[in-house]
Amino acid sequence: DRRRDSPAAGSPIQPIIKDVGEVYSRLLDHRPVIQGEIRYFVKEFEEKRGLRELRVLENLKNTIFETNERVLPKCEQAMQDNLSETFKRLQAANAMIHRLQEREYEARKLQADKVMAREEKCIAQWEKFMKEQQNKRAEVDEEHRKAMERLKEQYSEMEKELAKYVSF
Numbered sequence: 001d002r003r004r005d006s007p008a009a010g011s012p013i014q015p016i017i018k019d020v021g022e023v024y025s026r027l028l029d030h031r032p033v034i035q036g037e038i039r040y041f042v043k044e045f046e047e048k049r050g051l052r053e054l055r056v057l058e059n060l061k062n063t064i065f066e067t068n069e070r071v072l073p074k075c076e077q078a079m080q081d082n083l084s085e086t087f088k089r090l091q092a093a094n095a096m097i098h099r100l101q102e103r104e105y106e107a108r109k110l111q112a113d114k115v116m117a118r119e120e121k122c123i124a125q126w127e128k129f130m131k132e133q134q135n136k137r138a139e140v141d142e143e144h145r146k147a148m149e150r151l152k153e154q155y156s157e158m159e160k161e162l163a164k165y166v167s168f
Contacts, residue, residue, distance in 0.1 A: 025032075
């Protein structure tokens with residue numbers, strides 16, 4: 001209604017306005033072009049690719065379902081069987097290692113006791129040796145003292161005899 005009422009509706013400006021509108025829609029209004037490109041892309045995508053992605057996803061879903069329903073329980077059962085067997089073996093190995101450690105500890109303790117006994121024996125022998133050495137030293141000191149006294153007496157007698165001869 002407005003177009004008809006507008007002053008330019010029957011005027012010679014009408015074809016110019018129409019041309020300007022057409023130029024505007026071709027140069028500045030990209031919606032029809034973009035929509036056309038979108039429709040072309042979707043058509044090409046659907047025709048060329050078809051339902052390949054859907055088939056791939058369906059195969060993937062079937063594989064996951066089969067894995068969850070069949071393979072995973074089998075793996076879990078095998079793992080449980082093997083883990084229980086492995087656990088038993090580990091317990092046996094642990095018990096054996098514990099026994100070996102106890103034997104080794106006892107052997108080391110016995111060896112340490114032997115070393116301590118030898119050490120105590122050596123200490124006792126050393127103390128005995130030192131007492132003997134002190135006794136021998138005391139004997140030697142006593143002999144030395146007696147020898148010194150004899151020599152002193154001998155020298156004092158010699159001095160007395162010499163004193164007799166010196167008075168000449």
